[in-house]
Amino acid sequence: MSRTLIHDALLLAPMDDARTRIPGGFVLLEDDRVLEVGPGPVPATVEADRRIDARGKVVLPGFVNTHHHLPQVLTRNVPRVQESALFEWLTELYEVWRGWDQDAVDAASRVGLGELLLTGCTTTTDHLYLFPRGQERFIDAEIAAARDLGIRFHPTRGSMSLGKSQGGLPPDEVCQDEPTILADCLRLIREHHDPKPRAMTRIALAPCAPFSVSDDLMRLTAEMARTHGVRLHTHMAETSDEERYCLEVYGCRPVEYLRRRSWLGDDVWLAHCVHLSPDEVALFAETGTGVAHCPSSNFRLGSGLAPVRALLDAGAPVGLGVDGSASNDTSNMLGELRQALLAHRPGKDPARWLTAEDVVWMATRGGARCLGRDDVGSLEPGKAADVILVDTRRLSYAGALSDPLAALVFSPFPEPVDTVIVNGRVVVEGGELRGVDVPVLVERAERISQALLRAATARTGRDYFRPKAR
Numbered sequence: 126m127s128r129t130l131i132h133d134a135l136l137l138a139p140m141d142d143a144r145t146r147i148p149g150g151f152v153l154l155e156d157d158r159v160l161e162v163g164p165g166p167v168p169a170t171v172e173a174d175r176r177i178d179a180r181g182k183v184v185l186p187g188f189v190n191t192h193h194h195l196p197q198v199l200t201r202n203v204p205r206v207q208e209s210a211l212f213e214w215l216t217e218l219y220e221v222w223r224g225w226d227q228d229a230v231d232a233a234s235r236v237g238l239g240e241l242l243l244t245g246c247t248t249t250t251d252h253l254y255l256f257p258r259g260q261e262r263f264i265d266a267e268i269a270a271a272r273d274l275g276i277r278f279h280p281t282r283g284s285m286s287l288g289k290s291q292g293g294l295p296p297d298e299v300c301q302d303e304p305t306i307l308a309d310c311l312r313l314i315r316e317h318h319d320p321k322p323r324a325m326t327r328i329a330l331a332p333c334a335p336f337s338v339s340d341d342l343m344r345l346t347a348e349m350a351r352t353h354g355v356r357l358h359t360h361m362a363e364t365s366d367e368e369r370y371c372l373e374v375y376g377c378r379p380v381e382y383l384r385r386r387s388w389l390g391d392d393v394w395l396a397h398c399v400h401l402s403p404d405e406v407a408l409f410a411e412t413g414t415g416v417a418h419c420p421s422s423n424f425r426l427g428s429g430l431a432p433v434r435a436l437l438d439a440g441a442p443v444g445l446g447v448d449g450s451a452s453n454d455t456s457n458m459l460g461e462l463r464q465a466l467l468a469h470r471p472g473k474d475p476a477r478w479l480t481a482e483d484v485v486w487m488a489t490r491g492g493a494r495c496l497g498r499d500d501v502g503s504l505e506p507g508k509a510a511d512v513i514l515v516d517t518r519r520l521s522y523a524g525a526l527s528d529p530l531a532a533l534v535f536s537p538f539p540e541p542v543d544t545v546i547v548n549g550r551v552v553v554e555g556g557e558l559r560g561v562d563v564p565v566l567v568e569r570a571e572r573i574s575q576a577l578l579r580a581a582t583a584r585t586g587r588d589y590f591r592p593k594a595r
C-alpha cells in the first residue's frame with residue numbers, strides 16, 4: 126500500500142456534483158484510488174509515503190478524450206489535404222493510411238498518447254478502423270503503447286466493410302470482410318476488455334461510419350456489444366455530405382438510420398453530431414446517447430458546429446474529443462477546451478455561449494459519462510487516482526489568476542501540464558513524460574511519416590508533398 130498526498134493547492138476543483146472549489150485543498154491517494162479530498166491545512170493524522178507540493182498549482186481530475194485516431198499523427202498537416210473537406214480529405218488520405226504497419230502504429234500511438242498526457246488527459250479512447258491486408262494487430266500495438274506510457278485507454282475496434290467496388294468510400298484493399306471483423310472484435314474483448322472498477326483497458330466496438338460499412342455489420346456489431354457488455358461508438362452526422370448520402374441510400378437522416386438499427390442508447394457515444402435537428406437533440410437526451418464534440422476537427426474540415434449548448438441544456442452526455450490528428454493536427458487536450466470555449470460564440474446570444482466551467486465539465490464528467498465510467502472524471506473517495514496539476518507560475522497565466530480554473534481555458538498555454546498521475550502512477554513530472562526519449566521518438570515518427578507520403582506519391586502519381594492546385 127502506498128499513499129500520495131497532494132497538498133496546499135492554489136485551487137482544488139474535484140469536479141464533484143456540487144461543483145466544489147477548494148482553495149488550499151488537498152487530495153490523498155492510496156494506490157490506484159482517491160482516499161480523501163479536503164480543505165487545508167492537512168490534518169496532522171494524515172500519513173503519506175510521498176508528498177507533492179501543489180502551491181501555485183490548480184489540481185483537477187485528469188481530462189477524458191472521447192474521440193481520436195492515433196495513427197493519423199503520421200499524416201498531420203499533409204500539404205495535399207490542407208484545404209480539403211471530409212470526403213475528399215478521406216479519399217486522399219486512405220491512399221497514405223493503407224501503408225501503415227505495426228511500427229507506424231506503435232510510433233504514432235506513443236506520440237499521440239504522449240501529447241494527450243502532457244496536456245492533462247488521463248483517459249482516452251481511440252477509433253482504429255483501417256486495417257490493410259495482413260495487419261490485424263494494430264489495436265494490440267496501441268494497447269501496448271498505452272500501457273508503457275501509463276494512460277487509461279479505451280480503444281475501439283473500428284471496421285470498414287464497404288469498399289469502392291460496393292459503393293462505399295474507401296479502397297477495397299483497406300476493407301475487411303464481416304466474419305474477419307467480427308472475429309477480431311470478439312478476440313479483442315476476450316483478450317483485453319476489463320470491466321472491473323478503475324480498469325486501465327476497456328474495448329468498445331466502432332464501425333467507421335454508415336458510408337463505409339454494411340447495414341448487416343452495424344446490426345451484428347450492436348448485438349455483439351450488448352452480448353458482451355461493451356460500448357458502441359461511430360461517426361455520426363459529421364457533414365452535410367453524409368446527410369445527403371444517408372437520405373439517398375437509406376431514405377432517412379443519419380440519426381434515424383442509427384435509431385432503426387438499435388444504435389441509440391446509454392451504451393453508445395457518437396463522434397461529431399454536427400448536423401442534428403432539435404428533435405434529434407431531444408432524442409439523444411432521452412436515450413442517454415453520448416456525443417464526442419470535436420470542434421477543432423469540425424472547423425479544420427469545414428464540417429460545421431455541433432449544437433452543444435442545446436445538447437447540454439437537454440441533459441445529453443457531451444464529452445470533448447481532439448479527433449484523430451490528421452483533422453486537428455495536434456492531440457492537445459487543453460487546446461480543445463479553449464477551442465470549445467470560443468467556437469460557440471460567433472453570432473450567438475452571450476446567454477447561449479459555453480462557459481469555461483461548461484468546457485471543463487465536458488472534458489471531465491461529460492467524457493467519463495460518454496465512456497460509461499463513474500470512476501473517473503472527478504476526485505472523490507473511491508474514484509480512480511487520476512490527477513493533474515497545472516503550475517500557474519508561468520508567463521501565460523500571469524494576470525489571469527483571479528479565476529484560476531477558468532485561466533486554464535481562457536489563457537494561452539504553451540507550457541505542458543506540470544504533473545500527471547494516472548491510476549496512482551506519476552507519468553508526467555515537471556512537465557516531462559517519464560521514460561520517453563522525446564527527440565528520438567519525434568525523429569522516428571517523422572521518418573515513418575515521410576516514407577508513407579513518398580510511398581503514396583509513388584503509388585498514385587499524386588504529389589502529397591505539395592498543396593493541390595486550387
Ligand SMILES: [Zn+2]
Pocket residue numbers: 192193194252360396448449
Ligand atoms: Zn473521427
